[in-house]
Amino acid sequence: METPVTLTHAEVSKLARLARIELTDEELTAMAGQLDVILDAVAVVSQVARADVPPTSHALQLANVFRADEVRPSLPPDAVLAMAPACEDDRFRVPRILQEEQ
Amino acid sequence: MSTLIHESAHRLAEMMAVGDITCEEVTRAHLERITEAEDQIHAFLYVDADRAMDTSRRVDAKRRSGEPMGPLAGVPIGVKDVFTYAGAPTTCASKILEGWHPPYTATVVQRMIDADMVIVGKTNMDEFAMGSSTENSAYGPTHNPWALDRIPGGSGGGSAAALAGFEVPLSVGSDTGGSIRQPAAVTGTVGVKPTYGSSSRYGLVAMASSLDQPGPCARNVLDAALLHQVMSGHDPKDSTSIDASGPDVVTAARSRDVTGMKIGVVKEFGGEGYAPGVERSFREAVAGLASAGAEIVEVSCPHFPAALGAYYLIMPSEVSSNLARFDAMRYGLRVGDDGTTSAEQVMRLSRGAGFGAEVKRRIILGTYALSSGYYDAYYGSAQKVRTLVIQDFSNAFCQVDVLVSPTTPTTAFKLGERIDDPMAMYKADLCTIPSNLAGNVSASFPAGLSAEDGLPVGFQVMAPPMRDDLVYRVGSGLEALLEDRWGGPLWTLMKEEGR
Numbered sequence: 373m374e375t376p377v378t379l380t381h382a383e384v385s386k387l388a389r390l391a392r393i394e395l396t397d398e399e400l401t402a403m404a405g406q407l408d409v410i411l412d413a414v415a416v417v418s419q420v421a422r423a424d425v426p427p428t429s430h431a432l433q434l435a436n437v438f439r440a441d442e443v444r445p446s447l448p449p450d451a452v453l454a455m456a457p458a459c460e461d462d463r464f465r466v467p468r469i470l471q472e473e474q
Numbered sequence: 475m476s477t478l479i480h481e482s483a484h485r486l487a488e489m490m491a492v493g494d495i496t497c498e499e500v501t502r503a504h505l506e507r508i509t510e511a512e513d514q515i516h517a518f519l520y521v522d523a524d525r526a527m528d529t530s531r532r533v534d535a536k537r538r539s540g541e542p543m544g545p546l547a548g549v550p551i552g553v554k555d556v557f558t559y560a561g562a563p564t565t566c567a568s569k570i571l572e573g574w575h576p577p578y579t580a581t582v583v584q585r586m587i588d589a590d591m592v593i594v595g596k597t598n599m600d601e602f603a604m605g606s607s608t609e610n611s612a613y614g615p616t617h618n619p620w621a622l623d624r625i626p627g628g629s630g631g632g633s634a635a636a637l638a639g640f641e642v643p644l645s646v647g648s649d650t651g652g653s654i655r656q657p658a659a660v661t662g663t664v665g666v667k668p669t670y671g672s673s674s675r676y677g678l679v680a681m682a683s684s685l686d687q688p689g690p691c692a693r694n695v696l697d698a699a700l701l702h703q704v705m706s707g708h709d710p711k712d713s714t715s716i717d718a719s720g721p722d723v724v725t726a727a728r729s730r731d732v733t734g735m736k737i738g739v740v741k742e743f744g745g746e747g748y749a750p751g752v753e754r755s756f757r758e759a760v761a762g763l764a765s766a767g768a769e770i771v772e773v774s775c776p777h778f779p780a781a782l783g784a785y786y787l788i789m790p791s792e793v794s795s796n797l798a799r800f801d802a803m804r805y806g807l808r809v810g811d812d813g814t815t816s817a818e819q820v821m822r823l824s825r826g827a828g829f830g831a832e833v834k835r836r837i838i839l840g841t842y843a844l845s846s847g848y849y850d851a852y853y854g855s856a857q858k859v860r861t862l863v864i865q866d867f868s869n870a871f872c873q874v875d876v877l878v879s880p881t882t883p884t885t886a887f888k889l890g891e892r893i894d895d896p897m898a899m900y901k902a903d904l905c906t907i908p909s910n911l912a913g914n915v916s917a918s919f920p921a922g923l924s925a926e927d928g929l930p931v932g933f934q935v936m937a938p939p940m941r942d943d944l945v946y947r948v949g950s951g952l953e954a955l956l957e958d959r960w961g962g963p964l965w966t967l968m969k970e971e972g973r
Contacts, residue, residue, distance in 0.1 A: 392798075394823050409897055418855045427857030429684065456804055467819075468816055
């Protein structure tokens, strides 16, 4: 990462697609420039991080937390579905997930 | 105007306890102040006036019946709009959650309800807590009561401005990289990011789960400690909640004594990029602590300057994962569902329409940092820097009890000044980020007004994990000596129109 990163319009477009975010051409262009500046600034980490340093993903030494497997009341269906964009027969109604030909 | 709004939370609680005033009077005075001030400040996204008045009458009735009441019973409080509170909307200042009513209440909010506190509303913030100015709120920025053309800090600018504008005596925030402390610094208030795991994240809409921590915001040190005590404690609903009792922060906040403490000044946080007025107020506060009996030494934390880079890789990576839940399927905005579009298209259109520019930028940055081929160079290296920052803290805390620095390099900048320059905005968090990466407690206390522009300067105190009492002890000592100098709390120096 010695040379500054330059993200192309197409690369940002691909990332936006992966992240499921629709962007306008204007947004893509503005973001590509801003991401270059940010990536250039954060690249310092690869110079500081020596190979022998172990990574830390969390400040606490985490272990699994278990609880007794007891039946407890859950939210009633009305409360769960109250804020749904669309629902039907006590279920969330969602757009199709398969293509016509499938 | 009622002077009740200028009282501290602990004084209001005492006055209610002895029967000098009622909770109904206290609540009404603050709601009236909100009505009067909101046109100018815009600290609130939602004011829950009717329910607050109902609560106040219930609290008064409970007190009359002779039931035991907690130390903050009857005190009004504002809640950052990133916490769920059933019966009121939670938007996180985003269009994607406009009108969303959560079916459950956050643990820290429930603890305020159980303590008979009066929740008056939800405070403004940067969208999903991403920003340092509240300019990323989809509902318009908050204005700093010290100078209305200035930012109130962020992301919790609403919670801080509501205090500085006397709309509430207490509020609650969340801090991922400085979102409690930087707003406290630029509004002349107190903000504490507790030890990670000491207050519950259940019902806090997640930004970066390994960094997020709820904490208290107040106008003085004792008020913050009393709220800290109400909020914190183990919660089985948060798997990262520490199952041990925390230190006695209230006794520490009453001590007002730093005699014999060893205080380390972080060598790396100063010089280029720091406003001279900020450095001067900071140095004067350090000198004051020395004259009050603390021992001052300079401590080097060589990896702190790299923390900003590590943070802007780790945080967006966690953001890109956490915000995947806003998929337009079960709640929130849905756009483009015309019967012909696929679920994937609806997700893209909804997220494109519902998220603001900064949220999109961070999700895409995180997606890039985690993508194959770049993972080791970016996310992997950032995790190593996180280790080095933790080692810097460990080494420092072998030499000193606490570390201190300015909270943020400048005073409140002008609204609009940095909105088109993300890196300039990110640098506001330069000094606050190390404690989020390491999980230790850190707080900002008023250090006075900058000689350059007359705006508040923040003094940051960092202590080891589970030693939250130490930041309150230093904060109370600093408050005691500075209030002698100012002739009262810092806000007494505020020009009359601000009050």
